[in-house]
Amino acid sequence: MSVESTIEINVLYFANLADESGCDEESLAIANKMSLSQLYDHLQQKHSLSMPQSELRVAINDYFVSWDEPIKAGDNVVFISPVAGG
């Protein structure tokens, strides 16, 4: 029987993602080696998020990262829906 290794991370939600998830922040235990795409798939199902991943950018620890950036224990992960500043 395999012991699956998990890590604790934190996810922040803004704008329509916050509306749909009903929260602005949550702590999660996720499988080690889970990718950012897999994480978004998981959260999209969990919160019935309407936006496809293709419309999002992603940030870790307050910097934009590419979707193949690995997730580390303690990371702050944020999926960024299309912005509207200015």
Added chain:
Amino acid sequence: MSVESTIEINVLYFANLADESGCDEESLAIANKMSLSQLYDHLQQKHSLSMPQSELRVAINDYFVSWDEPIKAGDNVVFISPVAGG
């Protein structure tokens, strides 16, 4: 013996043209039908103005005009050397 018809006009000088002519304004009696180019030729000789006509623009009564605009009695004529605002 022909009586040459003359008109009275006023010429203003600015910048290097004022330096060279030593005045900012003068009244002149000129031949009727004198063109703006002929007027500048005349003033260039009179005041030893260094700038060729090709570098100048010309204004009558506070509006730019083309060099073929006729001069009328009482006109205010100004030759405009290259500008340097901004």
Added chain:
Amino acid sequence: MDNHFEKSVHQGAMQIKRSVDDAYHLAIQDGFALLDVAIDEPRLRKALIDDRSGAVVSFDGRVRNHNNDSQVQRLTYYGYEALAINQGRLIIDKAKAQFGIVNAVAMHRIGALEIGDMAIWVGVSAAHRDAAFDACRWILDTIKADIPIWKQEYYPDEPSKWLSNNG
């Protein structure tokens, strides 16, 4: 969505996590900050200018009373401040490297704004006007594309909507 719910999930994104003075200090030093009160343009402008600045170009974006065909009553900007500040610093650094400019400062307001309120200010000083215009426009466009700020507009006869700059 009722107002209570709106507040509970977005409230953190309507306020900055530092003092107003610290926000100005950051904007003036690193080139970008968020603010949650009215932007004091003369304060930013003053910080931009020195004897090498022959040309100063500034942009300010204000809340209009119309967006396309809809009558706008008010709007709220929400920001992810920590990312906004990091990304803003990168944008300003890149503008300084890319254009021949002396200095650049930008600030974006978040929270509830009324018609006429200034939402963004971008100022660039340079020796020459072309660099100042080009850099100001580029910084503005890049802020609009990359800074994590979201906008919700409220209308008299329709539900509020989330807007997107590229949608």
Added chain:
Amino acid sequence: MDNHFEKSVHQGAMQIKRSVDDAYHLAIQDGFALLDVAIDEPRLRKALIDDRSGAVVSFDGRVRNHNNDSQVQRLTYYGYEALAINQGRLIIDKAKAQFGIVNAVAMHRIGALEIGDMAIWVGVSAAHRDAAFDACRWILDTIKADIPIWKQEYYPDEPSKWLSNNG
């Protein structure tokens, strides 16, 4: 050239022929005026803006301490005010017809200026940023090309010179 002589032929072109308040009134109404004291930028900016103005772009040009390789101590702008005002009105009218803007106001200072003094201010308000940027730049370029203002720069180690924008 001695100072007395300089004054006698250029003095009229260093001063405006109306009151400062009349100059602001003219700039705000027709879009352009000359001024012979420091330009009060907030006064012009305030007149530019209304609820339709989503975007405001402004340019200010200041006296730099260098022009090419020469150290500038001070400079004097001379203007032919009546022509400047007529031409300025035409430029602003053309900008309003040509770009989709709400309003445009510009002012040029004449007389003796020190390093850092503002010589020109151009402000444009529009519903959208592209029109505001394009119109501001066009107005500035056209003022520089067409408004009868001349500039004499003074240097520590050389005689003063008349400058030209297209020379």
